[in-house]
Amino acid sequence: MTKNICHRLRAPILGAMLIPINCYWVVKSEIVIASIHATVLSIFFNVIFTLFIITILNNLVSKFSHNSLSSGEMLIIYVMLSVSTGLFGIDLMTLLVPMMGHSTWFATPENEWKELFSPYIPKDLVVTDMKVLKGYYEGESSFWRVENFMAWIKPICLWSIFIISLFMTTLFINVILRKGWVEHEKLSYPIIQLPMEMSSGKFYQNKAMWIGFGLAFLIDLLAGLHELFPVVPAPRVKWYNLAPFF
Known part of the structure; x- marks a missing residue:
């Protein structure tokens, strides 16, 4: 009985432990430094990054133990961090x-x-x-x-x-x-599709995802290095409207 209770509470407890770190990140980046604004986007990239780290660590734990987090538990943590991000974002606290x-x-x-x-x-x-x-x-x-x-x-x-x-x-x-x-109405809720896929094991086995992730990461990395060290060439990226394809 006690084991089941602890098992059910571990996701809320882990989410509560991550909330102060997440809020510090949001306040520091949006209000103090005013450089990166996660809460102006429809999906908060800071929470996506945290979920990415959690899923990677969870996959490692699953290889040595049966006590890894389930998909539902990771989504609970995602929701908790998303709500805390909205509360401490630039559109509220500032x-x-x-x-x-x-x-x-x-x-x-x-x-x-x-x-x-x-x-x-x-x-x-x-x-x-x-x-x-x-x-x-x-x-x-x-x-x-x-x-x-x-x-x-x-x-x-x-x-x-x-x-x-x-x-x-x-x-x-x-x-x-x-x-x-x-x-x-069977709404699809597009914003939650990425976290749901990330919390499943198949997401990280998708080669197309890693190719897209690698390209985006490389472009962003070069842009960041160019901002810090102008000697690094900046990537030339053109904007394309993909809305007509969806």
Whole structure:
């Protein structure tokens, strides 16, 4: 009984362990460095890369043990990492966090923000302490200082409750509509096809896949090396619209 419970929980536990690493990657690349934006794409490449590493390691484990992850378990990890990527991506955190102090910090006598709309903004959802906001906008401070922590923690908690409720609502809507979409309309869900194929063993035995992967990897590698070392020639790639073929 205990063994079965542990077996069922290992995918959620592994996914929970990978979420902080995944979120750090997303925040660092999209917000701090602002170089690569995974969440602007329909399918998050950071999660695909993580799934790729997991499947490779899982295939190695399967050769020496019968406790390797199943296809369903890897998809659970994929979904967990995808949701966390969406939460910490540029279209949410980069907008939400600055919004908490924007109306106060940038209010001036000239724009009259304080008189025009500040009275209509719920005080519990924003940060209004100018000393705290100075540390946020100008730096040389830390979130963990008592005055900063106390000013930020309440709006963070309230917004977290709202965001979790919003995501849960969308999940419940999907559950309600699932039967009609899957059993009657038989939607194909193209975004999930790649993760499903990657979680199966046959995907990595496909020679055509490795040829395509190798070509794409080579082009991207040369482009990256050219960006870092201009002496490396850049690949010349033309864009083609393949939409008419699908």
